Amino acid sequence: MNEHWEPGDEESAAYQAWAAQEDAYEAWVEREIAAGRLEERVPEEWEIEGPAISLSLGDATDIDPELLAAICGPDGLGGEALGPQFGQDRPADALRPTPVLAALTEQAVSGIARLTDDELFGALHAARRLENRAAYLQSLAVAEFGRRRAGELANATGRGVRPGHRPGEHADLELSGEMLISRGEAGNLLVAADDLTSRLPRTLEAMAAGLIDARRASIIAFYTGSLRPEHAAQADEILAKVAPQVRPETLASRAAALEMKLDPQAVRDRREHAKRTRQRVEVRRELSGNASVAGRELDPAVAMASKANIHGLALRLRRSGLPGTLDALRTLVFNDLLQSRNPLDRASASSGGPGYAADDATIPEDWSPGDIPPPPEAPADDDWEPGEGSADELSDYSDYEDTDQGNPGQPDSVPEPEPTPMPAVINLLVHADTLLGWDTTPSQAAGWGLLDPADTRAMVRAASQHPATRWAVTLLGADGTAVAHGLSAGQHPWEPAQGAAGSHGAQLADLLHRLNVTLQPIARKTCDHASAENRYRPSRKLKNLLRARTATCTAPGCQCQAIFCDQDHTIPYPNGPTCQCNLGPKCRTHHRAKQAPDWKLEQLQPGVFRWTFPSGRTHTTGPTVYA
Numbered sequence: 035m036n037e038h039w040e041p042g043d044e045e046s047a048a049y050q051a052w053a054a055q056e057d058a059y060e061a062w063v064e065r066e067i068a069a070g071r072l073e074e075r076v077p078e079e080w081e082i083e084g085p086a087i088s089l090s091l092g093d094a095t096d097i098d099p100e101l102l103a104a105i106c107g108p109d110g111l112g113g114e115a116l117g118p119q120f121g122q123d124r125p126a127d128a129l130r131p132t133p134v135l136a137a138l139t140e141q142a143v144s145g146i147a148r149l150t151d152d153e154l155f156g157a158l159h160a161a162r163r164l165e166n167r168a169a170y171l172q173s174l175a176v177a178e179f180g181r182r183r184a185g186e187l188a189n190a191t192g193r194g195v196r197p198g199h200r201p202g203e204h205a206d207l208e209l210s211g212e213m214l215i216s217r218g219e220a221g222n223l224l225v226a227a228d229d230l231t232s233r234l235p236r237t238l239e240a241m242a243a244g245l246i247d248a249r250r251a252s253i254i255a256f257y258t259g260s261l262r263p264e265h266a267a268q269a270d271e272i273l274a275k276v277a278p279q280v281r282p283e284t285l286a287s288r289a290a291a292l293e294m295k296l297d298p299q300a301v302r303d304r305r306e307h308a309k310r311t312r313q314r315v316e317v318r319r320e321l322s323g324n325a326s327v328a329g330r331e332l333d334p335a336v337a338m339a340s341k342a343n344i345h346g347l348a349l350r351l352r353r354s355g356l357p358g359t360l361d362a363l364r365t366l367v368f369n370d371l372l373q374s375r376n377p378l379d380r381a382s383a384s385s386g387g388p389g390y391a392a393d394d395a396t397i398p399e400d401w402s403p404g405d406i407p408p409p410p411e412a413p414a415d416d417d418w419e420p421g422e423g424s425a426d427e428l429s430d431y432s433d434y435e436d437t438d439q440g441n442p443g444q445p446d447s448v449p450e451p452e453p454t455p456m457p458a459v460i461n462l463l464v465h466a467d468t469l470l471g472w473d474t475t476p477s478q479a480a481g482w483g484l485l486d487p488a489d490t491r492a493m494v495r496a497a498s499q500h501p502a503t504r505w506a507v508t509l510l511g512a513d514g515t516a517v518a519h520g521l522s523a524g525q526h527p528w529e530p531a532q533g534a535a536g537s538h539g540a541q542l543a544d545l546l547h548r549l550n551v552t553l554q555p556i557a558r559k560t561c562d563h564a565s566a567e568n569r570y571r572p573s574r575k576l577k578n579l580l581r582a583r584t585a586t587c588t589a590p591g592c593q594c595q596a597i598f599c600d601q602d603h604t605i606p607y608p609n610g611p612t613c614q615c616n617l618g619p620k621c622r623t624h625h626r627a628k629q630a631p632d633w634k635l636e637q638l639q640p641g642v643f644r645w646t647f648p649s650g651r652t653h654t655t656g657p658t659v660y661a
């Protein structure tokens with residue numbers, strides 16, 4: 035062991051906190067035993083025996099010897115069961131990925147059947163930190179290899195050696211043969227490793243500490259690859275903090291949003307390049323043995339309009355009585371359109387078939403009818419409120435069903451067609467401090483995530499022509515979470531003014547004025563119950579407020595959009611109020627899980643949820659941070 039070792043502040047504080055907790059617990063146990071309230075526990079046989087192993091710890095071991103002693107017990111490793119040290123927030127659960135952690139994890143896993151669920155997850159997380167550390171080591175090796183070959187190549191080029199005869203020319207090919215991966219993959223590894231070791235120090239550091247894995251690191255490297263060094267440094271700082279806390283998909287959309295904010299032109303160039311060189315129709319074999327047809331690298335506005343058209347036609351088929359899930363009907367429409375048949379011919383052919391209730395089509399599209407019955411205590415839908423609008427008021431995107439989609443079966447042959455008018459809820463995200471428009475702020479469109487400002491304008495313009503489209507405004511605070519939200523009644527067709535880019539702020543101000551939105555505050559920290567309602571089902575108004583605050587299911591890592599979620603009472607109604615402080619979106623799956631006896635959910639503050647899993651581990655999630 036290195037004698038000159040100095041404890042890090044964090045580790046030593048963590049150890050002291052842990053030790054204090056342990057001491058207090060021991061004292062309590064002794065008192066309880068003395069008072070006869072607790073029986074002294076005799077350790078089980080497996081807890082005292084166990085193989086003794088000895089470790090040779092190199093200089094890489096940056097671990098507090100006292101901490102190690104505490105973990106291993108008075109008789110060294112194996113003297114005491116290791117399992118409890120892997121419980122949530124216990125020492126081994128937070129230990130850096132060093133050879134010591136590797137040894138402890140091996141030891142704990144060797145008696146895996148004895149671990150509690152909580153300890154099992156602790157061991158899993160420890161193994162992942164070690165894996166991430168290994169990814170860090172691989173990055174160092176790949177980067178060093180890449181630099182050697184690049185140096186040789188530069189040298190040969192400098193000496194005037196002809197292309198094709200220069201040493202170091204085929205680094206990607208060499209690496210691909212060494213690792214038995216494709217040349218493209220090897221090339222990506224070389225680029226990412228070079229970026230990580232040269233301009234993404236925070237991300238690299240987090241990999242070394244076991245907090246960021248190879249996949250997340252490559253996402254960060256990809257979305258910062260086109261940025262200038264100072265912007266890359268800025269993005270590195272932000273994304274390295276976000277990465278360990280979110281799913282890779284979320285990290286990718288945050289990274290893309292950041293990239294768009296920092297250098298929109300770089301994003302546009304990449305997109306244009308991909309469109310020019312890789313736009314295609316692809317027919318592939320699925321793993322199952324079936325096949326897929328896809329248009330790749332399409333313009334997002336065109337793709338969204340196609341999706342809306344397919345969805346609208348499928349809903350019309352369903353209303354005409356055609357059986358099948360929406361997925362099946364959309365597939366039918368998709369194939370009809372591709373093979374120049376009119377899908378609506380199926381509607382006339384099937385008229386007289388079994389009818390569907392009009393509100394069948396309001397079932398969220400991502401789950402099948404009959405999947406789960408509504409909660410038994412739910413009273414009938416009394417959602418409609420005078421003054422809130424009539425049947426065409428702002429609602430789910432599933433309000434599509436009342437709308438007439440134009441021109442099926444007539445593929446547009448214009449190279450860059452104007453997007454078809456489509457129904458949408460246009461939610462303007464407005465930063466309270468800047469009040470800038472979509473010129474600089476990446477926007478979200480129907481859950482599609484980031485879009486180019488020009489795309490957004492085209493899409494908003496197209497959607498605003500549709501009679502079923504409604505407008506909403508979400509005001510964002512400095513931390514990127516929603517502070518207020520409001521809806522606008524009626525249709526507001528919108529034409530972006532042509533001309534100077536500088537006028538977008540004024541345009542937005544004008545638009546907000548015309549929309550005449552009354553913003554409602556979103557409760558934070560405490561709740562004055564101003565938005566509370568005296569009934570079980572929250573009104574659409576309250577639902578929309580809640581969706582603006584929490585845009586996805588509140589379960590950790592769940593990305594199901596709130597629009598497809600139930601607004602669930604954290605404390606069941608009527609014991610818990612129908613109010614911002616007691617409601618939150620749950621997808622059907624998590625709603626069902628939450629009702630299981632071994633799952634627990636609390637709302638600590640309005641919008642702050644603590645989930646306790648059957649393992650006993652807890653996870654806290656907060657309001658949506660908009661990019």
Ligand SMILES: [Zn+2]
Pocket residue numbers: 561562563564566611613614615616
């Ligand atoms: Zn409240």
Ligand SMILES: [Zn+2]
Pocket residue numbers: 587588589592593594620621622623624625
């Ligand atoms: Zn969920």
